[in-house]
Amino acid sequence: MSAPGQDEFFDNLLSDFLDESSQLIDRLNDNLLELDEWAKAAAEDEGAVLDADLVNDMFRSAHSVKGLSAMLGLPNINCLTHNVENIFDAARRDELQVTAHVVEVVFRSVDLLGDMLGHLRETSSDDIPCEEMIEQIKEVLQQTGSVREQTSQADAQAVWEATCDEVAMEETPVEAEPVVDTAAQVAQIQAEVAALFSGATDEGEVPAKYVSIFIDETEMALDELSDILVESDSDLEEEATKTLLVTSHRIKGSAASIGLNRPARLAHVMEDILQELRDTGGVVSADLADAFLPCVDGLRVYVQQLKEGADKTDSFEDRTVELLMAWRGIQPAASPAEPAAEAVEVSPSDAVAQADAGSDVEGGVRIELVFDQNLPLSTLKAQLLLEKVGRVGQIHRSEPAYEELDSLDRLDKLAIELTTSESSESLYSLVDVSGVVSANILERNGAAEPALPSDVPPPAAPVETKIEQPAPTPTATVTPEKPTPAAAPAKPPVSTPRPASSKTSAESSSRSKSNEPMAKPAETLRVDIERLDQLMNLAGQLVINRARFSQLTDGLRESLPHKSSQHKMSNACGLSGKLVQMIDSLDPTSGKGQSEWNAIKSHIRMLHADLDSIARETSRFQTVRSRSNELHEAVHQLERVSDGIQKCVMDTRMVPIGPLFGRFKRVVRDVSRSNGKDIRLDISGEKTELDKRMIDELGDPLIHMVRNSADHGIESPEVRKAAGKSPQGLVRLDAFHRGNSIIIQVTDDGKGLDPELILRKAIDKGIVDLAEAEKLTNQQILQLIWEPGFSTAEKVTEISGRGMGMDIVRSKIENVNGVVEVESTPGHGATFTIKLPLTMAILPSLMTRINGETFALPIEAISEIVRVPRDDFRTVQGVQTASIRGRVISVVRLHELFTGEPEPEAGMIGTADATIVVVGQEGRELGLAVDVLLGEEDIVVKSMAENYENVVGLSGACIRGDGRVALILDPSAMIEAASHRRNSPVGAK
Known part of the structure; x- marks a missing residue:
């Protein structure tokens, strides 16, 4: 295999390992949270029973990561997971008592494994030291003598x-x-x-x-x-x-x-x-x-x-x-087992006599076995049992015979007759193996052989003339003797039935259960996300082409003459014909002017001929109009198909948000442990689906929000009791649909955000000055938490308090076209609300024309569109406002927003009625004056060139159906820019 091929193979294998191991680590974390709860309960109740299924599941997860890492040659990950596996193994064997300390050690180990996987993803190496963690694990195991040394695959x-x-x-x-x-x-x-x-x-x-x-x-x-x-x-x-x-x-x-x-x-x-x-x-x-x-x-x-x-x-x-x-280089033999002793050729009658003679020997025993109906390879199990029994005695007969077992597909019962010195208990132990449901042993005591039970299946073929001893140990050759009539037994044979052991029954039940038909699983297909990205781009191009077709059909229909045009043309032709007839009927006088009349007649005839020709041509417009309507229907069908493709492609990228929410159980637990708080995390909306790219981007922002709620928001139990609250704090994560958006909320019932404290901190850090601070409303003060370097924490902890997070949180959310808001009531908690589009690729938008240019506004950001009379405009502190449904809303034009300079008088709002698009939410709204509303379109979001990325108020661009580029406005940034412009002195940057 060539080196490039090998590199590609390793890369694919590494990608599979990272994907599978990440899922296993998440599963370990979820199970550890359950184990942690059990450890707490066990500390109070000594009779608490450890969930064996839970520990086995964790053992399998660790074992899988260990095995996969060994195959890839990742020694650090392999060594650490092996030691973690040892803890679970000791716990499931009842060699290790699971305590809160043990769970904490495993938690730290799993965290380190997660760091190793992240490092491996970035550098293709697992060279993160883990010796200290391994020593901690060994200390835990040494306390109970459960240390196991790591073994290689060869070991x-x-x-x-x-x-x-x-x-x-x-x-x-x-x-x-x-x-x-x-x-x-x-x-x-x-x-x-x-x-x-x-x-x-x-x-x-x-x-x-x-x-x-x-x-x-x-x-x-x-x-x-x-x-x-x-x-x-x-x-x-x-x-x-x-x-x-x-x-x-x-x-x-x-x-x-x-x-x-x-x-x-x-x-x-x-x-x-x-x-x-x-x-x-x-x-x-x-x-x-x-x-x-x-x-x-x-x-x-x-x-x-x-x-x-x-x-x-x-x-x-x-x-x-x-x-x-x-x-092992063994060639298959003609039969499964050759007899160790030489075969004795006898006749069928002699075979019966031999069996009868054997049954008269003292110590004769008959063993009757019943196999599990679902036992696979039951005939092989019977052969192995015959060999085992043959080692403790001399077998005289079995039904079915040893040679016949190979020809049988399955076997329900087996009867063995032998002479042995072993006790019944020893024989029971010998045949008490998995797959045997029940065993009966009949002691002969020298009596004649009773007939086999009627329910024992007869041999598949007649008894052959060659009697072969299945046991491999040498036995004496049996000399045929003339049979004698068997005497009647003095007493019936002693039957000592023994039920299958509990272990055997359990195994049988388990096997039967495992063979029950399993529900047919849904078929799946793994697809690289790059292919989905490419498919999404193609779907986006289809949307653009659909818009192009729509524009072409609309333009074609507008270009065609009206239906009345053909009627008018017919009338004109009729009138011209009448004029020709009237002129022909005139009796022209001779003399001057005769030539002019002739010229007029000639021109009118030519006009009539031309009009008649034009009328015939325009009659074809009816056919063109009919074809135009058919084209319009075809384009409408294309729209339905492209919408279906677009939705299908979007659905392939959608994944439930539940696994992302599941990570925060651990976050809340760690904060509770480190701060001595009692916090409960409630999660709802786990099945809400989001674009996978969005979920990848939302991990860090949500972790920061949850940590802030748990660390800063929730008070200590003592403070909560003093405030009349429950000692246990609550952090709630929720996700749900609202229109074409996904709403994610992080809510806590803690102390909330204090506007006075926020404003004081902002002034101390120089984020706002005193003059600006006096103009800020409470809602505007809350928005200061998004400023870089802002924090209200009294002390810096390992969890938070450095003021290096909330601005990045908002930035990451805005990078996926989302909006984040905060609401708070002091003493009652705070709510962070994230509003996201369903997908990052295609955005339903309102197309507008402003100052001759086309701009797109996301539909979800628009609260209403109104036509405002000029008398409803007012200027308040230099800012133009409009009264809309009883609300006073600031109104701006893009020229003012981007340049900070007022528009020329010709473009000022107030000289005429204006169309205002209101964006934002109640309490934080902005009116944008537009010239023309072009309608709603689904646009394909394209990234901006590097020199436009930092332009405030723009979030991207799109290509319209006519091939022209339209800029996408960012309502959140526009509101923020307008707010800063109002609060800043004239000319301030």
Whole structure:
């Protein structure tokens, strides 16, 4: 693989990691807030029970980040998440008591992880020191002896193999010699795989949105695996092996993170093999690639079942066995297990006699097992049980027979007859495994063999003439004897039924639940936001072209002659014809003037001919008019289509604001802890949707507002009690629609903003002077908090108080075409209101003409449009005002606003009636005088050139349908500029 391709691959992988890890960190923070509440309750109630699902979810989140960071070679993130994972692991194993201190340590660790991810996003490196944080985690774990050293992927592989070896050792007698034949190796692999998948069930309730993401990502990952595995019949290159490793890890992490444990186990085995190859410098051979492909196919079938919402059935255990056999170089044998002892050829009648003879041996036992109906690979489970039972005794018969199990698709019951010296309890322990619902053991005591229960399924085929002992341990050869009639038993066989253990029942229930059909998830498609931006730009161009077509059709219809024109033309032709007839009927006299009459007659005839020709041509205008109407209808249809495309594209960029609001739970918690306050955060409107770009830009401003409300606004519990308030303060976050805008409000019930204190601070900092201060209203005083460097905090804290935020807050909000307002009642709290357009790209606007130029005003900023008689204009302290519906509103023209100089007398308001567009909200309004209203249009917002960016009163530009550029006015900045102009001396800058 070439270096550029590898760089592109790494960049894509890094982008996926940052996206997924950020979501996992947010999920950790939300869960930690719940854990923090539990820790508080547990401190008061010793009987409080820790929510195991909550801790497991946090463990999976940390585990996923750890695994992904390991694949990308991010040691600091990997090391820190591994230690965080250890805390959750110790907590879920009841080795660590979760206290407020433990939660605080984890909170700080997650914060550091967030900083690392931010640093990684900017620099592609995670080189932020984390040693101090890791030491704090280890101190927490050392208190309970739960410290675990970080292990590498190779160590994890060794642990897994050791676990499998332990399982095999438990099932193999100590005195048995190592099995080296192929059949025994296959049996060992089957035992390992059975142990690996034992108890591995998918969680029953997985949110549909997470399933959709898993389906989308896994389908792409499986396509990538397939492409690499089939691209060559020879051994794969090292880079291809690395890609396979990373992709397998992604599948494993995605599946495990949402509780799909069975596909995660298969992907884990694939990952372990590939990791071993990478560590040893090996490559994927052609044979091993052939074994990987069925695993990919099995995962693909599983994903398709998820997509369709069908019952989940899988062949993961079979695929895993085949993969491990290929990995260890084992060729499949003709049968799953070869008998260790030589087979004895007998006739069918002798086989029955042998079974009867065996049943007469002292210590004869019959074991009847019932399997879970939803147990996958039940026949393999039966083979493994036969092998286990064969190691503690001599099996005489099983129904179905061992050889017949391979031909069966599923198995509900198994009956085994054997002689053994083991007690019933030992046998119960031996067969008490996952998947076995119940087990009955019938002790023979030398009695004749009873018939198998009628509900035990008969063998799939007749008993063959070759009796094979399934146990691998050597046994004595059975000598056939002539059968003798069985005596009647002295007493019925002793039946000691034993119900399945609670663990087995739980596992069975869980497995059954996990196999219930899952609701069909919505199909999703991941699209880079750059493509959405490009699509939005194209939709914007379509809007411009639509406006162009509208102008063309309007101009065409205006250019066509009126319908009466053709009628007038017909009348003119008729009159000219009558004149010709009248002249022809005259009897001209001879003499002087005869030639003139002839000339007149000639001209009239020519006029008649021309008018007749023109009349025929103008008759075609009727057809043109009809076609013009059809064009107008087509343009109207284009408008509907472009509106639909525009809305659809906008909807693809819209995301709920809930995740953004969720971040502030942590902010309020931290402020409460640091200041000793009791603050409750109420959130509503989480499902309100906003443009993703806006949500990205709103994070910092909202965090600053929430911090200010919690830090400055909410009083201490003692002060609140003294003021007659509840000791617990309230900060409320709300989002809702209002017209074509989104309103976000941050409200608190604290002490509010004190206008006198704000004004005094503003004078001290030189923001306003005494002369200006006397003219300011309370509402204008509140607007001073947006000035750079302003703060009313008595002391600077780590949270706020430096006066370096509110001006940036307003600037960031205005950058997304938003407006921010503040209202406050001293002693009762404050409300910050952010008003945002639905999207940053297309803006419904009122087009106006002022002094011969076209300007756009955002519709949402306009409160009303009025025609004001000249007698209603007044001049108050040098500022022109108008009385509108009982309100006195300042009125300006753009020339005055931009230049600070009055317009020439010819343009002064007051000499005639004027059209006034009132912008702003009640209490903070401004009237803008316009010459002509051109109508409402959807305009595509374009950024300004660098030399125009700092012009006060302009927020952007747009291209109209005729190709001309119109400037977009910024009502908020205009109101601010007009306010400063009123409060400043004449000529002041």
